[in-house]
Amino acid sequence: MAVVEMNKISLIGLNKDKDNIIHSLMKMGVCEVIGAHDKLSSEKWEGLVAADGDMEGVGSLDADIERIGLVLDSIEKYHVRKRGMFEFKRCVARTELDEVLNRRGKLEELVDSVMIYNERLSALKAEKNRKVSLIASLEPWQSLQIPLEITSTRTCKISIGVIPFSHSSDAFAGDLEGQAEAAHVELLNSDREQSYFLVIYHNKAQEAVMKVWKNYGFSKVVFKDLKGTAQDNIKEAAAVIQSIDKEYGEVEAAICALESERPQLEVLYDYLVLQRDKKKALGKLVKTEKTFMLEGWIPEEMGEQIKAGLEKRWDCLINIAKPEEGEEFPILLSNKGVGSAVESVTGMYGLPHYKEIDPNSIMGPFFVLFFGLMLSDAGYGIVMMLAAAFMIWKLKEGDGKKKFFKLMLYCGASTMLWGALFGGWFGIEAFSRHPIWFSPVEDPEELLRWSLLFGVIHIYTGIGVRAVNLIRSKKYADIIFDVVIWYIFFTGFILFVLPYTPKVNAQEVAGLVEAGKYLLAAGGVLLILTQGRKQKNIFMKIVSGFSSLYDLIGFMSDVLSYSRLLALGLATSVIASIVNEMGAMGGLDSVFKVAGFVVILLVGHTFNFAINALGAYVHASRLQYIEFFGKFYKGGGTSFEPLRVDTKYVELKD
Structure with a gap:
């Protein structure tokens, strides 16, 4: 029933041992590395140390991890195999990791191909949605026998449009034919919201027609870039949709065929996560030409164990101290x-x-x-x-x-x-x-x-x-x-x-x-x-x-x-x-x-x-x-976030 007491650890080691020391701390999973960059602005340290790390490399690894993650999600989505509720991480030996790293170039090409597949699927889906929307907009006009691109003759205007269902279709047709010279009105369709009309009238009746349209809330409908009848365009769009569905299935099958590569992609994903986390930790350090300095928080009870383990394997200087009066430390329960x-x-x-x-x-x-x-x-x-x-x-x-x-x-x-x-x-x-x-x-x-x-x-x-x-x-x-x-x-x-x-x-x-x-x-x-x-x-x-x-x-x-x-x-x-x-x-x-x-x-x-x-x-x-x-409770503590091996798919063994 306690908040674990924390101690601050300061470590100075040789640059040649830096990666190994960071890796050991990750395996222990008990040290939260904190930024030591305040040393850069301190008069005592000015000119002695420089910032460590490679933030550009971290960004590059983040991008690679995101891409591989999207590919793994795609394979999981389109493949019939589903993960079980109690499926745990599999253990990966060093030999398998080496094999994956040797094939990294090939795997990255595979990732690029799946990204292209995904882009193609998105394009196909967008095109299908456009065709489905086009069919939906054309269906009320299926009985129209006049090609959609014909909107006039030498003496007449040809228009299609809708009026709200609250207005009487018969009254609209009667008023239009009665007030406009040589006007023809045909009800093509109707639904719960509106009625669909074909209107043909003489050029001289333009003013009278507009007056009736305004009274009935007539809204003119124009299909740009479409030729032929509505029925012809519906058939053409349906054929395109059928073709899209076929290609979509082929692309999905191509992604599914990559299931055999999934285990190695998972290994590569987790390996890159570990490298990214290492580089992030390095970005919190300061260094000289031959040494580096790390600061962090560790549970008080583990201080001597951590110190003995690191000093035994590498040449490094470690100091463990209690927090200063009023200094806040991360919370571990x-x-x-x-x-x-x-x-x-x-x-x-x-x-x-x-x-x-x-x-x-x-x-x-x-x-x-x-x-x-x-x-x-x-x-x-x-x-x-x-x-x-x-x-x-x-x-x-x-x-x-x-x-x-x-x-x-x-x-x-x-x-x-x-x-x-x-x-x-x-x-x-x-x-x-x-x-x-x-x-x-x-x-x-x-x-x-x-x-x-x-x-x-x-x-x-x-x-x-x-x-x-x-x-x-x-x-x-x-x-x-x-x-x-x-x-x-x-x-x-x-x-x-x-x-x-x-x-x-x-x-x-x-x-x-x-x-x-x-x-x-x-x-x-x-x-x-x-x-x-x-x-x-x-x-x-x-x-x-x-x-x-x-x-x-x-x-x-x-x-x-x-x-x-x-x-x-x-x-x-x-x-x-x-x-x-x-x-x-x-x-x-x-x-x-x-x-x-x-x-x-x-x-x-x-x-x-x-x-x-x-x-x-x-x-x-x-x-x-x-x-x-x-x-009694105020809260406000920050969670203890130790540097650790945090993989998603596999457990990597040394």
Whole structure:
């Protein structure tokens, strides 16, 4: 339950050993290299060192990696073989790597050819889209027998166009033929939006025709660069599409045929990633003619091991020192059990500051408790545990996904426990009538009371963690002012409102209510006197003291937020029981009805489990982020990003 203490490492070595030292650090994966370029502007180092690295080379490698990645994606996309869910990185020996490097020129030619294939596929797709759009625009005019390029004769104009469907086609034709000399109007087509017309009129009727067009919202349609009838152009476009589809299939087949080259491309991809990462690390170093200097962060407990390992193999000078006072270091968390499993939940909110306590081992049990309480069906919990256990078994050690499934395993156990206590087993009514503890459906007020109590415990724990952070910062007086007094004030309020809590006898708690009045008053006075202590003006001290009392509203709001534990728990139970009732409505007196019953149960319970498990995860996270972290957590830490071998497809062996 801690943020790992970091030490700063400074290493001076010979340039001839630089690549090997960097490679060793990558294999260890425990050193975050930081820029040493501040030495270039320092008077002490001025003229002694120069910047190391090759950023142009990094850019070139990035481009090569991107190109190979696109090619691998293309082969994966068009080849029938799909990666399995549990397919792991294969190990590649040095001999295979050497073979790949010897064929690098050939592989780069292959990459160029696939890039050309992809460009051709994009061009074919764009051309097909244009032809499909052309066909769609021509289809309403299929009955038009006049070639599209003919728009006039010596004495007449020929136009095609549309009017909105809200206007009458008959009225449009009648007005046009009645007001224009020698006009011919033909309705070619219509749909839910507009009507399609052919209009032929004498040149002298131009003005009258335009007037009618304006009245009916006639919009003229012109097909530029098209010759022949609409039907001819549709047939031509369809033939082009057929040809495009054929060529598209041939290009896809050509890409698929490169599947045999995929393993070597994957090796080359990961090799270039390692070279790129090395060059990036080198770009953070400074050097002289024969030596280089590296600075970075390493876990404190590994300092001597790293130093001994490097000094044993190479001639180098290594100094390991603690951070200076106030110097921030990257955050690496070290937790076990449920604390480790919830690190991803905290990570979505933000890593702790280096002066803060790591909240995961404290927050973890609450997260699991609340998740299970909101899902609260023992059957769902067992399914969840089995699925999570299977995934943990299949995944390799060190896979980041493993932590998530460990969290799901803990949450499944909590769900099973709460479900058993409440009699929740897939919503089966017989079990809910005989719970081990009580049934929330039958007695929701009891669950509400416990939900609010859990909320108070959760919030009080958060305030307690605030005290621990103050101790770490050596602000001992603030523990009294910002923790103890608030405990007094909030406790007084809780005791004072006890009679209004569900299922509490007011007469039995009269003594506690009386004590609550005094605690509430004493806490309020102390807050008024102390919460403005950082203000310089006496008036502002008083104003700040009185305004701090408003936090009581926030506390009450926070406690009421835990009523969601009741709401989501009831939702799971009620929906599960409804699914069962729906399945049994048709009876079970035939094979088909039994099959229907099974299908309804599977679909219904799967939906209920999925939607409520997601809701439980989201709301359990929200209770941590707002109600719990809001009491003490500042965050703002930067993640520890060590230099390491980070490959995507293969594991390269020396």
